[in-house]
Amino acid sequence: MLCQKCKAKEANTHVKSVVNGEYEEYMLCSDCAKEMGYSNLWSDMHSDFNSILGSFFSNALPARSETTRCRTCGSTYHDIAKSGQVGCANCYELFLSELMPSIRRIHGNTTHCGKRPQISTIENKEAEKTELSKIESLKKELANAINEQNFELAAELRDKIKEMEESK
Numbered sequence: 001m002l003c004q005k006c007k008a009k010e011a012n013t014h015v016k017s018v019v020n021g022e023y024e025e026y027m028l029c030s031d032c033a034k035e036m037g038y039s040n041l042w043s044d045m046h047s048d049f050n051s052i053l054g055s056f057f058s059n060a061l062p063a064r065s066e067t068t069r070c071r072t073c074g075s076t077y078h079d080i081a082k083s084g085q086v087g088c089a090n091c092y093e094l095f096l097s098e099l100m101p102s103i104r105r106i107h108g109n110t111t112h113c114g115k116r117p118q119i120s121t122i123e124n125k126e127a128e129k130t131e132l133s134k135i136e137s138l139k140k141e142l143a144n145a146i147n148e149q150n151f152e153l154a155a156e157l158r159d160k161i162k163e164m165e166e167s168k
Helices: 030-035 041-058 077-083 089-094 096-107 121-147 151-166
Strands: 013-019 022-028
Touching: 013 030, 022 030, 089 096, 121 151
Parallel strands: none
Antiparallel strands: 013 022
């Protein structure tokens, strides 16, 4: 769809507005959207979020000299405190003593206290295999009962199999 303002470029911004009770929708290209004052909300929030995180880290002064750098990414603790972003996984190990107070202050805890599934997936799969093997053995018994023309037993087995398959 083309931009509704310039009618030249491809529209990539959808704007909805209600002014004095009147609802309006626009499909705009990025240039026209910027010109009308609609900027990218997420890019602005990204820089604000980094500065907020950086403020948590910058309160704690590094215990090491500024020459301590991560061998993997080259970050110093000062870089982490300034940007609010840890360079790599090795930075957590190298700067653990400096990062822990800030992590504790941000999250309130340093251990995971979340939810866990009631039944693990391994136990769940084992239960399914056991149920399938019971159904398979009942089907074999059903075939034997039919071959022996024991139709009363075959009817009972059929009903058990149907009940087990429906309960899955």
